[in-house]
Amino acid sequence: MAESIRLTFRLHRFELLILGGFTALIVLAALVVAGRLDGLGYGPCARLTDTYPPSCEAIAQRFYAMDSREATPVLTLAAILPYAFGLFLGAPIVAREIERGTTRLAWSIAPSRLRWYILRTAPIVVVVVLLAFVAGIAADRLFAARSPGVDISNAFDGYGYRGVLLAVQALVITAGALGLGTVIGRLLPTIILGLVIGALGITFVGKLHEQYTRREAVIVASDSEIRGARYIDQFFKLPDGRLVGWNELAEIDPAAMESEMGPQYPMVSLVVPGERYREVEAREAVVLTGIAAVMLIGAGVIVQRRRPG
Amino acid sequence: MTAVLEAHGYGKRYRGRPWALRGLDLAVPEGSITALVGPNGSGKSTLIRGWIGFEPPTEGRLSIAGIDPQRHRKTAVMRSGYVPQQPALYRELTVAEHIELAITFRAGFDADLARQYVERLGIPLAAQANQLSGGEQAQVGLALALGTRARILLLDEPLASLDPLARREFLHVLVTAVRGEGHTALLSSHVITDIEQACDRLVVLGRGRTLLDLSVADALAHHRVVEAASWEPGRPGTVGTFPTTTDERLTLVRVGPNGEGRGASGGPAATPVGRPATLEEVVIGHLAAGRRRGQLEADEPVPGVAS
Numbered sequence: 167m168a169e170s171i172r173l174t175f176r177l178h179r180f181e182l183l184i185l186g187g188f189t190a191l192i193v194l195a196a197l198v199v200a201g202r203l204d205g206l207g208y209g210p211c212a213r214l215t216d217t218y219p220p221s222c223e224a225i226a227q228r229f230y231a232m233d234s235r236e237a238t239p240v241l242t243l244a245a246i247l248p249y250a251f252g253l254f255l256g257a258p259i260v261a262r263e264i265e266r267g268t269t270r271l272a273w274s275i276a277p278s279r280l281r282w283y284i285l286r287t288a289p290i291v292v293v294v295v296l297l298a299f300v301a302g303i304a305a306d307r308l309f310a311a312r313s314p315g316v317d318i319s320n321a322f323d324g325y326g327y328r329g330v331l332l333a334v335q336a337l338v339i340t341a342g343a344l345g346l347g348t349v350i351g352r353l354l355p356t357i358i359l360g361l362v363i364g365a366l367g368i369t370f371v372g373k374l375h376e377q378y379t380r381r382e383a384v385i386v387a388s389d390s391e392i393r394g395a396r397y398i399d400q401f402f403k404l405p406d407g408r409l410v411g412w413n414e415l416a417e418i419d420p421a422a423m424e425s426e427m428g429p430q431y432p433m434v435s436l437v438v439p440g441e442r443y444r445e446v447e448a449r450e451a452v453v454l455t456g457i458a459a460v461m462l463i464g465a466g467v468i469v470q471r472r473r474p475g
Numbered sequence: 476m477t478a479v480l481e482a483h484g485y486g487k488r489y490r491g492r493p494w495a496l497r498g499l500d501l502a503v504p505e506g507s508i509t510a511l512v513g514p515n516g517s518g519k520s521t522l523i524r525g526w527i528g529f530e531p532p533t534e535g536r537l538s539i540a541g542i543d544p545q546r547h548r549k550t551a552v553m554r555s556g557y558v559p560q561q562p563a564l565y566r567e568l569t570v571a572e573h574i575e576l577a578i579t580f581r582a583g584f585d586a587d588l589a590r591q592y593v594e595r596l597g598i599p600l601a602a603q604a605n606q607l608s609g610g611e612q613a614q615v616g617l618a619l620a621l622g623t624r625a626r627i628l629l630l631d632e633p634l635a636s637l638d639p640l641a642r643r644e645f646l647h648v649l650v651t652a653v654r655g656e657g658h659t660a661l662l663s664s665h666v667i668t669d670i671e672q673a674c675d676r677l678v679v680l681g682r683g684r685t686l687l688d689l690s691v692a693d694a695l696a697h698h699r700v701v702e703a704a705s706w707e708p709g710r711p712g713t714v715g716t717f718p719t720t721t722d723e724r725l726t727l728v729r730v731g732p733n734g735e736g737r738g739a740s741g742g743p744a745a746t747p748v749g750r751p752a753t754l755e756e757v758v759i760g761h762l763a764a765g766r767r768r769g770q771l772e773a774d775e776p777v778p779g780v781a782s
Contacts, residue, residue, distance in 0.1 A: 167579075169575055169578070169579055170576070170579035173568065173572060173575060173576050173579065176567055176568060176572065177565060177567050177568070179567065180567075266563070266566075267559065267561055267563040268563050268564070268565050269563075270529075270557070270559040270563045271559065271563040271564065271565075271616065271619070272576075272580060273529070273552070274527055274529075274552060274555070274556070274557035274559070274620075275552075275577050275580045275581050275584070275619060275623060276552070276580035276581055277548075277549040277550075277552045277553045277581060278549060281580070282580055285579060285580075473524075473529055473530065474529055
């Protein structure tokens with residue numbers, strides 16, 4: 167087993183080195199930037215709600231400048247990681263073998279293609295998940311630093327771009343690209359199609375989950391403290407208690423829309439409280455992991471049936 | 476004679492393309508080294524890939540050591556060693572790592588035997604696959620196939636890209652291994668001279684069917700060539716006419732065991748005709764005949780379709 171894992175890593179050493187190095191850089195950068203943001207001492211200022219002393223103004227300026235100059239690029243790179251893993255590690259596992267014809271050798275020696283598939287796939291999938299998880303933890307740390315005063319484990323700040331969801335996204339894109347490569351049997355088309363389908367798939371699942379989560383959202387006054395909550399939508403509250411959006415209000419009370427001060431109805435927000443972060447995150451992770459599992463099993467079935475190329 | 480590779484009415488058609496093989500009946504005897512010869516596209520690779528379970532038949536069936544390779548692919552793979560047409564080594568791995576990989580894929584893979592063959596040919600175990608010549612890659616492929624200790628070896632044009640010396644070395648290893656262990660080998664190839672030395676049986680495929688299936692000795696004993704100009708085309712025993720490199724046209728004639736042709740009436744002629752055919756001429760004559768038959772079939776009017 168150890169030998170087969172070693173050989174699988176040998177077959178992908180170039181991609182593993184590049185992506186492993188890329189991940190290490192992102193993790194390192196995230197930790198350094200988080201430390202630098204913490205070092206500015208903006209936390210106590212961020213917690214202030216009423217008065218904002220002039221000393222905080224200067225710190226805030228430096229904090230937000232550093233945030234956009236250093237933290238945002240690091241987090242953008244972290245968000246790309248799942249796609250990079252999927253396309254450059256997931257896609258080649260079977261597609262490159264079929265394209266180069268090595269499946270003819272492997273499948274003529276291996277009586278069980280399923281065993282071959284598991285030996286070739288499992289080590290890569292485990293590495294992808296581990297590396298992406300480490301990157302997710304580092305992203306967690308960086309999001310915590312850029313949201314001082316917020317308990318990041320109970321807040322939706324950076325939802326989908328940190329923590330376990332980063333690892334699960336990497337898993338699902340890797341599984342998708344692997345499955346696609348098994349069908350197509352050519353690397354470049356797999357990478358291109360995988361990129362498109364992976365992005366669309368994650369967006370679709372995200373939207374679907376958002377619709378689901380919307381049913382569980384609560385209404386809070388828009389001027390209330392909603393830090394860490396997941397914002398879903400905003401409404402006007404009519405005197406009769408109805409909640410309406412801008413378009414609906416324009417139909418009901420056109421005069422209110424034409425007022426110079428804007429509509430004078432109180433505004434409320436539809437949010438998912440930050441305390442529910444873990445639960446919502448876990449649910450999306452389970453759904454995405456299920457999709458990845460289906461794709462991995464599907465790829466295994468195709469491997470059993472397809473020609474070696 | 477026990478046949479270990481059989482085809483019964485086997486046909487294969489790829490989507491949107493003409494039949495690669497159709498109505499093929501074939502039996503490869505145990506312990507033989509059989510050459511499978513035919514032009515490009517005659518279905519040699521398709522047939523070999525069918526026996527190892529890579530290609531499901533469109534019609535008919537194949538059997539390898541008595542089992543259907545589609546239904547029992549694991550057993551088919553266990554009973555066969557395969558060397559593909561193009562060397563299919565992992566360019567990232569060394570020769571030694573290929574052997575280690577084979578151990579992880581297949582219980583009972585004889586790594587020592589595979590290493591012995593590789594070392595005997597002077598191929599360094601530490602060499603990266605992409606640094607090997609085409610001949611060396613083919614040899615490594617053969618060593619891996621032999622390391623499976625399978626009783627049946629399926630070799631899909633492994634000689635195609637090899638220089639004459641590499642071909643000779645490859646065949647030496649193959650023949651020694653097969654004869655020594657009592658294995659059966661099916662070798663598809665275009666290189667007739669090599670086949671003559673290594674194989675004891677010859678199967679010629681053309682136009683999707685078997686054109687000839689004989690032992691090499693019988694193929695040589697029962698064919699002679701005559702100048703086409705001196706031979707009446709429709710005479711009994713005529714196989715096919717083909718050009719030589721010197722503007723000459725020869726006709727391959729099927730003859731009796733003593734070289735005697737048949738007379739115009741079909742009975743034995745008094746004297747042997749022409750000269751003994753080389754194996755290459757036997758193959759070319761049958762391929763020419765197969766092509767001619769194919770043209771005649773293609774020219775036949777299809778019922779209900781105006782010509």
